[in-house]
Amino acid sequence: MDRFFEETSLRAGTIETYRYTSRVVSRLIGHLHLDEIDKRNLAGFISTRKRTSVTDATIKRDLAFVGSIFTAAKQWGWADTSPVTALDTKALKESRPRTRFLTREDFDRLHRFASADLKPILVIAVETGLRKEELLSLTITSVDLQRREIHLSTTKAGRPRRVPLSPLAAQTIRGLLERARPRSPYLFCKADGSRIG
Template structure:
């Protein structure tokens, strides 16, 4: 028997098809939406039983995608913007009508509106994710985005804005006392903003001088070593007079975690006369200082929690000491090769040598 039921605040569906009972979360708090979702699943099961291959429109796929996929809030927000941008071109179409020509027309239309190539690439990334999921559902046989060439769309250059040490000290001096510990830990650890403000006291291992991060962007736990300044800052936070009872290392007077310090950060930048700076640039600052002090790129990648060394390579241009050393090594070898291959000076004949002695 097909039915909808609630677990906590979320509605689930249960139905039987082909002798198999299926239970799925409708990922909604509304019963009507859960019932509509159940009906769609029943219709699909009936079509498969008849051997039919029902066609599904783009909008239907978008609706199901956001119901069934688990994506991070920031990604969901970006994909939501892309789905709205795609709707005028793809909304009336069945999924099997989307091909390279339709995609090319969409790209051309977006370019004419003046949006950047990076934005168009994000739109296509969502379309590709949607089509890939549709293939898993059995709604589509191939992903049309995979065969579309993006060579005409420039990739955005990664941002590598960072502060000089004297700029950071100026920013620190212009900041509120509540913000200063967060600023120091940002440039001393390279943590992402969510990682930093989500730090709990249990994440701190003072004897080992480490932070243990279980909740990361890449879902890969990692350990981050602590510098002397970071250690001093953490101890000051833990031992601050009147510190509220809170699991969070950085917390407001009520013991709650900060969502961010966007307004205070902007005010501090203005007072310090520092332009074009975002909070994430403090992470770039940590990486840049690390590389400029001849830090190892592989170790930097591990500290930052990058998924690949390619992401860390953006900081490689900041270190030239190893290049100078390599040039000197090559120059010395070239000089030695010249000495080895140079013709030896001819010895004078014996009679000339004798006349010289006379």
Template structure:
């Protein structure tokens, strides 16, 4: 049955935190609609009906594509286990599912000033480093103090989205912000640049960021758009 394959997939697959979070959601959807089937009963026709059902429920084509990507990953692993011989997702015609358009949203320096002023004290340095370095959220929040090279004025990133280490130059503003964080009298001992009172890594500032955007009057703006803002500036 599909649920057994999904359970084993999550036990054995090596996934990035963001992918894992997305796949957990996709897994629940697929289990609800296809969980009564054995893997060899899931065919191209079955998947076409699955797509139709998802479309009727009002979800976007991009969401359906993510569902199918998850299923494809499960079938690929099931093939390695010897449970199935083929991956039916690869045979499905996906032309009817439109690709999502890439976002190019960014804000001006004036808008960023409003956002910064509306942010909480904990969020402020995160915002500054996001627009001064162009780091992705996961890279930024997972940044360790050992990755900071003050002499060369750069960050040494080992864990990246592409799994390729890279170096990121630091502007004067970025250096000032980092030093300010490390020199806080109340700062606990921690290997993370952004940390909680107990030294553990800071969590996702989703609510704080949304609140700051609302107070600053900035609409349709996501945290990742700070990376676009860095590129624009």
């Protein structure tokens, strides 16, 4: 696993998830050598995870990590096959994605009770659909008010994209930029100009 994390070129978010998963894998099957991990051990791994009320989707992600480890081990000449590919995971159901939208009443109530610093963040979040990391890492130079769009160079998918600004989003950003603010490259920043976490 150490070598895998040193040499992998996966996206940062995937690596972060895999690092967490690696602790679980180490605890449950980390005492085994690669050639000792087989379908039977993995079936035991799945049973143990199910007994601790872990969802099937999480178990599938755990197995995807183990599969990635074996793919790397095969490239290094440390393993001939991956026991994960021989495993039947059809019984593991993917959970249906949760889709939750705020109603206008929910948003109005949330906005009314939010702090002054949080209010514009909430408006931009709802108006653009940006992810939290995209939103909080927004720089002033990434906003083009003339074209009414935001240019994102770093995204979860690893590809740049443009996000249109609604009239309310553009108005909110204009208001942020026109008021007295610390010197900061970030659109949303603390009093000392550092990024909001």
